[in-house]
Structures are given as C-alpha cells and as structure tokens.
Amino acid sequence: MSVTPISKVVTANDLRSGEVIYLRFPHLWTPELSKASVITDDDLAQAGLAFARGQANIVVGAYLSDVITEADGTKASHFRETFRSTGPSNYRHGKQEI
C-alpha cells in the first residue's frame, strides 16, 4: 500500500498583529492557507522553517503544519490548524472579516 506523502506548510504568527500567517515561497507571508506553499520535500520543509526562524522581527513561533491537498484547495489536517486558518467560531472576526 502506498503511503500518501505528508504535505506541510510553514506557519507562524505575525509579530505586530499576532495574525496567523503562512510562508509563500520564496520569501512572502500570506494570511491565507490557500496561498501558502505546500511542501512535500523534507529538506525543503526544513529550509522553509529555517528561513521563517530567521525572520524573528517579522514572525513569531514558526513551525511546520500538516496539510491535505484536495481538489478545492489546501486544508489543515488537524482541527486546531483549521481554526487557526479560519478564525473563531463565535464571531466573524479575524480572517472572516471582509
């Protein structure tokens, strides 16, 4: 049985606003998970993480987060990461504000 490779994104919080952000190669940060660079290569993932950690004056607490790539886009694989990518469920605040 073939094992589906685990896809990852680099995520962190923005230093100034605290907002959840994702790395978009080569060196941009986006608040939208759908625009994040999805990484399947482990070396690339580590390189992305190292880059994020080097941006200590822009981002806080960078780490790799598992994602699933589906026909309609990138989805977080854990519900905590889903909430991070969408915002709270009691108000349409954060990423839900238009």
Place this chain on the structure above:
Amino acid sequence: MYQYSNFDHEFVAQRVAQFRAQVARRLDGSLSEEEFKPLRLMNGLYLQLHAYMLRVAIPYGTLNSRQMDQLAMIAERWDKGYGHFTTRQNIQFNWPKLEDVPNILQALADVEMHAIQTSGNTIRNVTADHFAGAAADEIADPRPIAELIRQWSTDHPEFQFLPRKFKIAVTGSPHDRAVTQAHDIGLRMTEQNGMRGFEVIVGGGLGRTPMIGKTLSPFVPLEDLLPYLEAVVSTYNLLGRRDNKYKARIKITTHEHGIDKIKQKVDAQFAKIKPMFSGADLQLLKDIERHFELPKLKPANAPAGAAQTIAQTPAFRAWLDTNITAHKVPSYAIVSVSLKKPGATPGDASAAQMRALAQIARNFGHDALRISHEQNVILPYVHLADLPQVYQALRQADLATANIGLISDIIACPGMDYCALATARSIPVAQQIATRFEALKLEHDIGPLKLKISGCINACGHHHVGHIGILGLEKAGVESYQITLGGDAGAEAEIGTRAGPGFGADEIVPAIERLILGYLHLRADENESFLAAYRRLGLAPFKALLYPQAKKAA
C-alpha cells in the same frame, strides 16, 4: 473603593513606560522573542491562536463606572468592540496589536488599572466574593484584606519567580462564593472569642490534578495574616518543585509532603518573620479599610410611569426571582446582570453594554460594579424601589436575561476559539446547550444548576466543580467532550466524578439533554436540585441516562 496612592500611580506609570520601551525594542529587533516573551507576560500580554490577548486585572472583581467606561473605550479603540470577563474576575481583550498595547496600558493606568501579574509564576490577581461588602450573610467585607494582599504581593521581590503561578481567594461569608477551596490559598473570614481572623486553606486547585484545599490553620488572627501568608508562600517557594511544571503547584507540594509537614515549616517560618512586621501592615490595612466603607445609601429614585408598568410584567418578576440576592441593608438588593444570554458567548460584553452598565451604576448603583468568577456583572447597591428602572435599562442594553444560577448560566473558558492551550472548543458547546434549553422552556423547572465547561485540562472553566462539568479534549483527531457529575464549588467543595467515555461534538448537547430530562424524572420532587438528586442517588442512574446503549448491551 480603593483609590491609588501617589506610590501606586508612580509604580504603574513606571511599568507602562518600561513596557513601552520594551515593545519598541522588540519591534526594532533589539530584543528577540525569547527575551521579550517573559517581559510581555509580566504585563499580561499573551500570544494566542489568532492574535495577542491582553489580560487586565480587576482586583477582587471591583470596578467603578469610570473604569468600566474606559474598558469600553479600549474595546472600541484598540480591539473589536467587546471584552471577555473571565473566571478569575479579569477582563481579556482578544485582538490587540502589539504596538497598541503600551497605549492600552496607559489608558488603564489613567483609571487606576493595570495588567501586572496577570501572568507568570507570581501571585496573581486576588479574587473575592463578588457580593463582598453587600452580602447579607457576610461577617465583614473581605476586600480590604484582598487589597492589602494585592499591595503586598505586587512586585514582591521574593515572589516574582515562584515554582508556578499562585492564586489567592478571599471570602467574608460562610457561604463560599469565591471557591476558596480550589485556590492555592483560600481565606475564609471567621471570628473567635470576639476576634476577627481567617481560616487559611492551602493546596486547592483544579487543572490536571484537581484537589480540594486543606485547612492549614483554622484561625489566624487578622494581625498575623500577612506574615502568615508570607510564611506560606515562602515555604512553598523553597519546597515547591521546579523540575516538572505539572508538579509545581502548592497542591502537589502539600500532597507530596503532607499538610502536617507544611504546617510545621510554615509555623517555623512565621515565628522567624513575624517580628519583622512592625505593624505597618496593620496601619496600612486601617487606611485601606476607609476606602471600602459602605457608601452612603441614597433614597430610591421615584419610579417613572413606565417602570411602574414594567414592575407588573411576568418577565420582570422572573428576573427578580433569579437575578436578585438579599442585601445586608434590607431596603437594598444585589443585582446580578447575566452575561449569558442564550446563544451569546459566556462572559462577553460589548462596549455599548459596558457603557450601559457604567451608566446604570452611576444612576442607580452608587457607582459600584463587580465581576463574578461566574462571568457575570454585579450591581451591589441597588435600592429595591429602583429595580424596575434598572431592569428596564438593562433590557434596553440586551442585558436582562433572567437565568442566574440556572442551566444556561454557563461558565465557559475561551477554549480553542481563542486559547493556544485548548484542546477543544468550549464556546459553541455553551451556546448550543443554552439555546437548546431555552427552546425546551424547561430552565426554570430544572432549577439551580451549575454547568461549567473547560476546553482543556487546565480547567479555567472550573468543570471539576460544576454540578455538571464538561471537559473538551482531543480524541483520535476530533473534539471529544467528557462529562463529570456531582462537583460543587460551594462551602463544602467537591470534585466531580467522570461519568464515562467522551462524547463527540455532535453528541454532547443531546447527552446533556438526556441527562437533564432524566433528572426531572429521577428527582424526589420539584424542590430537589440536580446536585441533591445526584447526592441521594449516586452516579449509576445518571450514567444510565448518558449511556443508554451500554445499558441495552448489558
């Protein structure tokens, strides 16, 4: 209420200036996050799931209208127009930007408030009975002692790096509304031979290892209280574990060493340090007490025509039944304002609601407001004749929900909607349960019931001491909710018993509904509360209600 001295003003102003410089150094890169994090936490600033969160201390839950107005201003100017009142009688702002926080702290300092020691391994905001100073059943107002403890513990050089955080709660009433047995130190005012003092309880706490506090001393005279507290905290500071943060609270220290050994060490330390207390603490207490005298209670405002009409309505009478508590002055009442409208987020108040509460406090409440650990707002001094007008004003602000002490008056922590530590959401569960029971129109038939929800084992939602507790966890990659039954936060506090396996997010509300509908059949009569029925019958019949499949399989 207490008014800052010049020393207080200067101290808080200095801390604001320090933090302003620290934020500037973080933003220009001079400070790393590793260096900055302990500094921001010392000022109550957390980084949560979606944003920063600023936790502001409301000492022993006491506010005046000017402070409430300022919280509304902060919510509108620097946040998203609301604040969240917590089970620690604090307020949290969920969306501040880092560069705005020094200005927020300055705005707080302008009204004698701060966010100091709302985080970190220090003595946190001292909590108290939310009816303090007004309750018919209290020996005396416990807030002067709470303020003395606040002054003693703020920036106390010996206690800035304790093994773990340290929470103190105080009550002046035998009817414990401050959950003193679930705090690192709980103080219960008592009298012995005409002398006033405190029963000192240590080692209570909820979290991953819930424990009911044990009596360290049944009576410490008032004049010995501060040196005695210093002896307790200093004993813990040396004895408490620093090798494992999950075993670092004083409840574990007490459990591992035994209450007798702790007592021995505390007594020895007390004997050593008592002579160093020259009486300045008692002089200070006398000065503080003057700030907490009962306000000169005014005659009631004459009820207007509309208010007289309101007084006749069933909605007003229902509100009187649930939201009013007896006052120490017979012509007065304590009003509890529910922040638990079914469907709303427990503990949240909009800026407009905060301003309405401030205005009502000015017009009818001697300028006094309190925040309860049950996440409601209290108006402690309202004349009975003013109640219709107060109700009318609350209704206009969408604050007249008549549910204090009922099933929809739910304590809920922010859970995974906001908190970085949470393992599941709490708020949607609270919203759905409250909405469901409102639809069933059973709330008043069910009667007194404390339902408390936490989104992780840290138990900020006090689920262990809920008559019904709900704990949100992760199980196999989804949210799962465990139910505990029979907990009690009152004078004879008890930790609830886990009923069985957890329920999925879509199963938890039906499970609570089965439990409650079943209770209505099980109770001896309509006066037997859920907790009383549980104590009479034990876990088994309630477990059968929660897990009907297990019963069938058996």
